[in-house]
Amino acid sequence: MVLTAIDKVGAAVLKATDTFGDFAVLAGRAFAAIFKRPFDVKNLLFQFQSVGVNSIPVVVLTSLAVSMVFAVQLAFGFKQFQAEGLASQVEGLAIIRELGPVITGLMLSGRVGSAMAAELGTMQVTEQIDALECLATDPIHYLFVPRLLASMLVVPLLTVVSVYIGFWGGYLILVGVEGQSAYVYGNEFYKLLAFRDLRIAIYKAFVFGMIIALVGCWKGYRTQGGAEGVGNAPTSSVVTSSLWILISDFFLTKLMLV
């Protein structure tokens, strides 16, 4: 009984090590392939559109909703202490430091990471990735690199969009509904912030973009087992990348706020 339990723990540790090693090797190959020729500009531009332009509505709507709800909560909470003026300061702090990058990262892991996993998964089970290999084309270079570059560049840009929309979401509630002065809101929103905070948010978004693309492509590339495998790949990709986004957010915040 004890031996069986140890056996199971050992097998789980081996499997986890194997999985992490596989991810690390593929991620390393993807980064190394960035500088290899040929540079597929057309494919890269298509990914910019797919990851970036097509994600704008989702990011705008979620950022607006989250910033508005957050403003409602802040206004209600600070009213208890007659400190309504603090609401816009905390709103700015939360949106730029956390909500902007994290909400953008989580939404894109659902919209973009899952699409990457499904697309590459389908290509894997229909032998299209083998066909790439047979046509002397490295699938990591052809499939991973444009998605990785697009994600790393676009997630920070969308985070800036999210922060901008977050400002107006808070404005709608705190100025439009709660009756605060627009001038005061505009000044207070940035009061607790330094330029460093925006820089940290952009760094975080950059890492989240990396996670979204690498996990999505990795899950798709390793798809096995036909339709069931293709079905599982996006789910697994979203769960894994969302977890990694939240975990890395903690460590990045801890590291960069020192």
Added chain:
Amino acid sequence: MAVIDVVNLSKAFGPKVVLSNVNLQVEEGESLVVLGGSGTGKTVLLRNIMGLLTPDSGHVAVEGKIIAQLSRKELFEVRQSIGMCFQMAALFDSMTVFENVAFGLRRHHKMTEAEVRARVEECLSMVGMKETEKLKPAELSGGMKRRVGFARAIALKPKILLFDEPTTGLDPVMTDVIGRIILDLKHELGITSITITHDLKSAFEIGDRIALLFRGECIACEAPAAFKVNPHPVIQQFLRGDADGPFLQDPPPPKRKSMSNSKEAHA
């Protein structure tokens, strides 16, 4: 020297041994047909030749280069001289027929767009698919997809063509069309080829030699005429297409008498 040299090739997936000490040589310009039941390792053989799988023991050499020992760059150089036609065509479904055929040309050759267009049209006309270049793979039938797959495989002017069950799942007429296209490619391009098929008619038309894989081993590899009269019971059973014999591991269900026979017996 053989263009493709398969030496003592063995491959297993877990406990299941798929290929066991397979030896095959294909000479320049020769067309080898590999026959065998489902799951006997025919596709695994092709995947080892392409370097998509690594042998457990033995090796595959293409033009004297041992595939498993090549660096990734060297492997890609060798692959440019091999055209692979997949069982279900494996066309890139996000691209049009034209883009599929042009893919290798655009990536590996510094050709102008006009030259690419001319080569794609040439390849598509060789397989009788000239009018389809703007279509997406989803708009093609099974036979059309295979033919576009052939066009994509020959676009880079390979020295070797590998066909993985090119006629499986097609009707007899389309099977004949595919067989003729393979024959045309063989005669027009003088390419060395390995064709995996279950279709005996096209196997005897296409093959200069025919090999039979049985339970992971190559039990025969000879000219079609000699293959036909080979007394090996497995070969004879395969040629007859009969369920009774040593071919199947599990005994087949008993043969029922047809209705007309049983009526006659009652009368």
